Amino acid sequence: MNTDSLFRPFSLKSLNIKNRIVMAPMTRSFSPNGIPGADVAAYYSKRAAGEVGLILSEGTVIDRPASSNDANVPHFHGTEALAGWQQVINEVHANGAAMGPQIWHMGIMDNHHSGWLPSTPFEGPSGLNRPGFNNGNTMTEADIEAAIMAYGAAAAAAKRMGFDTVEIHGAHGYLIDQFFWEGTNLRTDIYGGKTLPERSRFAMEVVKEVRRQVGPDFAIILRLSQWKPADYDFQLAKTPQEMEAWLNPLADAGVDIFHCSQRRFWEPEFEGSDLNFAGWAKKITGKATITVGSVGLTGEFLKAFAGESSEPSSLDELIRRMDRGDFDLVAVGRPLLSDPNWVTKIKENRVEELIGFSKDALGKLVMD
Numbered sequence: 001m002n003t004d005s006l007f008r009p010f011s012l013k014s015l016n017i018k019n020r021i022v023m024a025p026m027t028r029s030f031s032p033n034g035i036p037g038a039d040v041a042a043y044y045s046k047r048a049a050g051e052v053g054l055i056l057s058e059g060t061v062i063d064r065p066a067s068s069n070d071a072n073v074p075h076f077h078g079t080e081a082l083a084g085w086q087q088v089i090n091e092v093h094a095n096g097a098a099m100g101p102q103i104w105h106m107g108i109m110d111n112h113h114s115g116w117l118p119s120t121p122f123e124g125p126s127g128l129n130r131p132g133f134n135n136g137n138t139m140t141e142a143d144i145e146a147a148i149m150a151y152g153a154a155a156a157a158a159k160r161m162g163f164d165t166v167e168i169h170g171a172h173g174y175l176i177d178q179f180f181w182e183g184t185n186l187r188t189d190i191y192g193g194k195t196l197p198e199r200s201r202f203a204m205e206v207v208k209e210v211r212r213q214v215g216p217d218f219a220i221i222l223r224l225s226q227w228k229p230a231d232y233d234f235q236l237a238k239t240p241q242e243m244e245a246w247l248n249p250l251a252d253a254g255v256d257i258f259h260c261s262q263r264r265f266w267e268p269e270f271e272g273s274d275l276n277f278a279g280w281a282k283k284i285t286g287k288a289t290i291t292v293g294s295v296g297l298t299g300e301f302l303k304a305f306a307g308e309s310s311e312p313s314s315l316d317e318l319i320r321r322m323d324r325g326d327f328d329l330v331a332v333g334r335p336l337l338s339d340p341n342w343v344t345k346i347k348e349n350r351v352e353e354l355i356g357f358s359k360d361a362l363g364k365l366v367m368d
């Protein structure tokens, strides 16, 4: 297997990466009261030492009282949490990787199994997490404005602290995606509407505020998914034309890189072409894209939460698509949960040492 094309450098604005491999954002819930400690810094710096090019942090929540449903998910605000993140970025840089936090507001959530609740009710476009499931408040325009400002403040903090980029989490059924989806956005004001571009207004305002706060030269990544946890086969954009109407305004608002979340990277987005989501996003917008989803593994990640293990698999199809120019970067999730040295092993073609993914890696921070 020739993996040379994964080991070319990549540069875009503030982002300089030594190879094309990105650690996908993965929630770990190892930050008591929202504060990442020395173990979290060690966990990320091990992946940096293992030659990951760009690390995207686990989702880390913005400064809204109900942005999280889990007391152990890290905050990206407040003196103590930011001091923890400063330690993370210092150690990651010392070990040679670039890094960006994934800034996150969960929106309307199920209550956490621990029983922990935020100090105010969950908030979202219409109180809904999925059609028929209401578990919080409909945001007022003042709430929306405050949330937009909180995304901006988090991005500004990331830049100030020396992170190389920031990723806005707009995928997987959380707050921004709750605005995109007609099943959870029933608003009749300027943040709602019958069309996806109308329901993208919140996302656009978040991107614009982040851009205003970080300036023109700082790379902004936006993560999107067509699928929802409530509906794996759902498509927000059902045709290339609908995707164009969705993504181009977001690109104009300031997105530099679209991170296109799929469960399996090889699945085509629309009939009549084998292009995947990242392939279409790049073709439509001309922006750089990141692909993701079961790279180097036999099984997909949502089944991992149900305890399913995965074996290593070939990278040939990934490389074929990359060499064709479909996407610029490749994000890898579970292999890097299980093995901080996955990238080094791929680079040195130590295929027999690849260990795949087993569910034990979910419950701890694997250090070696």
Ligand SMILES: Cc1cc2nc3c(=O)[nH]c(=O)nc-3n(C[C@H](O)[C@H](O)[C@H](O)COP(=O)(O)O)c2cc1C
Binding pocket: 024, 025, 026, 027, 028, 058, 059, 102, 169, 171, 172, 223, 261, 262, 263, 292, 293, 294, 295, 297, 300, 301, 304, 331, 332, 333, 334, 335, 362
């Ligand atoms: C334990 C775990 C936690 C995750 N947490 C997040 C998250 O915080 N933010 C996010 O955008 N995606 C999250 N994901 C999805 C991953 O970023 C990635 O898209 C998914 O695992 C598919 O990549 P893989 O097949 O290489 O694992 C998570 C996945 C796993 C396995």
